Amino acid sequence: MRINLTSVYVDDQRAALAFYVDVLGFTKHRDVPIGEDSWLTVVSPEAPDGPELLLEPSGHPAVKPYRDALVEDGIPLAQFAVNDVEAEYERLTGMGVEFTQPPTDIGVSVIAVFDDTCGNLIQLIAEKPA
Amino acid sequence: MVTVFRALDDQTRxxxxxxxxxxDGKTLFEICSILTTRHGLGLTRQAISQHLGLLESAGLVVTERRGRSKFHYFNPVPLSEITRRWPITERND
Structure with missing residues (x-):
């Protein structure tokens, strides 16, 4: 068994695709129209055969209260690994991305949390060299 | 209203x-991760939330919304109550 797909709910799939590809640097993997929406996934260019992230429409009525409560308390919904959190923080803030938590040393790793502009908070993490 | 004295009478707070x-300016998530990783305080998020609520009630913490998230700030003003009540004066003895 392996994890091949996980998802984040997004308010607007096309805006989400633009953010996840143009800003974060992921690659579009699948874009299959289903009704008014699409089965829309991205992968990391560093792991093209790795897990896909599904950009799932946030239309279900349970999504808004769920996400609002998490975002209010600053709780991220997904975690992406990077080599250098501080460098990504500089790069992304330079592109207008807002962080709810600046790079924070938590001992074994450095983390930061940003707003993905699609309704979610995302955590960046870099393991510190042993 | 919780007194500043009661609010300070707790190591976690x-x-x-x-x-x-x-x-300054931290979300509940950030405060939880710092207490766990830097201070080894393995409290539940609910417990930390209650501590923050008590600090806020004493006026030592104020919260502000930025975007859709809530941030906590330290407000030292109530601490002046202590030195107003027991002023620090020079002793000449």
Whole structure:
């Protein structure tokens, strides 16, 4: 068994695709129209055969209260690994991305949390060299 | 309204104030991760939320919304009550 797909709910799939590809640097993997929406996934260019992230429409009525409560308390919904959190923080803030938590040393790793502009908070993490 | 004295009479709450005083404007998530990883305080999020509520009630923490998230800030003003009540005076003896 392996994890091949996980998802984040997004308010607007096309805006989400633009953010996840143009800003974060992921690659579009699948874009299959289903009704008014699409089965829309991205992968990391560093792991093209790795897990896909599904950009799932946030239309279900349970999504808004769920996400609002998490975002209010600053709780991220997904975690992406990077080599250098501080460098990504500089790069992304330079592109207008807002962080709810600046790079924070938590001992074994450095983390930061940003707003993905699609309704979610995302955590960046870099393991510190042993 | 919780008195500033009661609010300060707890190690976890003093650590929370230390961390907010060092670097202000933190979400509940950030405060939880710092207490766990830097101070080894394995409290539940609900417990930390209650401590923050008590600090807020004493006026030592104020919250502000930025975007859709809530940030906590240290407010030292109520601490002046202590020195107003027991002023620090020079002794000449």
């Amino acid at each position: 003093r650590v929370i104030l230390d961390e907010l005083a060092a670097s």
